[in-house]
Amino acid sequence: MTAITSTKRLFLLVMLIGSALYTAVAFDLQWTTTAGRIGPGFFPRIIGVLLVITAGSALISELTGRTAESQGPQEQDPQGQDAADQPAKIGDTLLMIGLIIAFVPLLLYLGALIGMVLFTLITLFLFNRGRPLLNVLLGVVFPLALFLLFDRGLNATLPPGAFDLVPF
Known part of the structure; x- marks a missing residue:
């Protein structure tokens, strides 16, 4: 060992x-x-x-x-560097950290539903560029389902934001 x-x-x-x-x-x-x-x-x-x-x-x-x-051995590039340590992966990680940090003010100012939709759409279009239709579908349906689960199903308080546009 x-x-x-x-x-x-x-x-x-x-x-x-x-x-x-x-x-x-x-x-x-x-x-x-x-x-x-x-x-x-x-x-x-x-x-x-x-x-x-x-x-x-x-x-x-x-x-x-x-x-x-x-x-077996881990995935490595030709120079022998682990795949997780490659500069592109580190840049993606830093970008994701920045998006998450920006998500908090988005929730507070735009509200839960609009903030979640924008965050999901931006994230998907940055990391899944080849499938725009799937990105739009997931970027709208998934946050809407989460919003309905928390707001209606669990009766949780979510930030309304400046635009409280949810009519129901």
Whole structure:
């Protein structure tokens, strides 16, 4: 067992323990409020359970030797650089970080529905340039479905923004 393998196993074990503690705290929070809206424990519970499942399965895969590293070499460019470290990938990552940072004011000023539609459309047209029809379809339908889920289905409060154009 190499030092990297043991470090990875230790990291995954710490992640599993941290995820379990986070989940325990999340289950102490209220599921819903007295007004019938989703409470402060709604999403933390879901995230906590998913974290425990993910960290646990990653640790089990690492302990049994069924990881991507044990199955073969990672993708590399001709100079021997890992694919994730290539400058184009780093630029895409920085661009995505910038888009996410810009998304917060978009939500506050334009409202949830318009902000989500613009964010999704911009992201899709930047990273999926060859399929404009699919981009428009996904860029409108997915945010609308999320908006209806949170606003109508879960009765969550979403930012109305300067243009509260939703008639229903």
